[in-house]
Amino acid sequence: MAIKKYKDDFILLVEAGFIAVNQADEDAALKLFKAAELLDPTNVLPKIGFGYLHLHKLELKQAVKYFEEVLDKDPHNDMAKAFMGLCLSMMPNTINKGEKILEQSMKSKDPLVKKMAGSAIDFVERFVKKNPGPAGKSE
Numbered sequence: 001m002a003i004k005k006y007k008d009d010f011i012l013l014v015e016a017g018f019i020a021v022n023q024a025d026e027d028a029a030l031k032l033f034k035a036a037e038l039l040d041p042t043n044v045l046p047k048i049g050f051g052y053l054h055l056h057k058l059e060l061k062q063a064v065k066y067f068e069e070v071l072d073k074d075p076h077n078d079m080a081k082a083f084m085g086l087c088l089s090m091m092p093n094t095i096n097k098g099e100k101i102l103e104q105s106m107k108s109k110d111p112l113v114k115k116m117a118g119s120a121i122d123f124v125e126r127f128v129k130k131n132p133g134p135a136g137k138s139e
Contacts, residue, residue, distance in 0.1 A: 003039065010039045017049045021056050029053050044070040048080050060087045078108040086120040090128060099124060 017032035029049065037046040051066030067084035070077050082105035089098025102124070105117035 007039055010036055010043065011045075013039070014045045014049060017046070018052065021049070021053050024056070026053065026057075044074050044077060044080070048077075048083070051080070051083060055083060055087055058090075060091050063087045078105060078110050078113045081105055082108070082113050082117045082120070085117065089120065089124045095124065095128060 013032050013036040017029045017036065020026075020029035020032055030053070033046040033049040033053075036043070036049070047066050047070050051063045051070070054060070054063035054066065064084055064087045067080045067087065070080035071084065074080070081101060085098045085101030085105055087098065088094040089102060091098070099121065102117045102121050106114055106121070108114050108117070
């Protein structure tokens with residue numbers, strides 16, 4: 001099949017998908033992650049990419065679903081775990097659960113995951129759990 005000759009482009013497609021998300025190009029990101037998924041349906045990276053896209057759009061429940069799928073297949077995937085912790089920590093009823101996951105992610109061997117988890121914990125402490133303003137109440 002002709003698709004086999006593109007197997008080596010898998011990582012390139014996934015990386016380009018993450019770049020597209022960061023540039024707010026949802027259409028390109030979806031196409032790139034779907035192409036990567038076609039090349040290697042068993043690899044979890046495209047699913048992390050789809051979750052990352054939903055995280056960027058603050059569609060947190062959808063993002064969590066993708067990260068849970070990844071963790072079902074690969075329970076030790078630190079990247080998916082940290083992203084899921086970030087999502088959960090920004091949802092009103094799961095802040096504490098998200099923080100616990102982020103704290104676990106701080107023990108990752110991957111320095112980038114550690115850094116992201118630390119930044120996420122700081123963000124939650126400073127902005128999500130802060131005292132309520134005059135307009136409302138927060139947890």
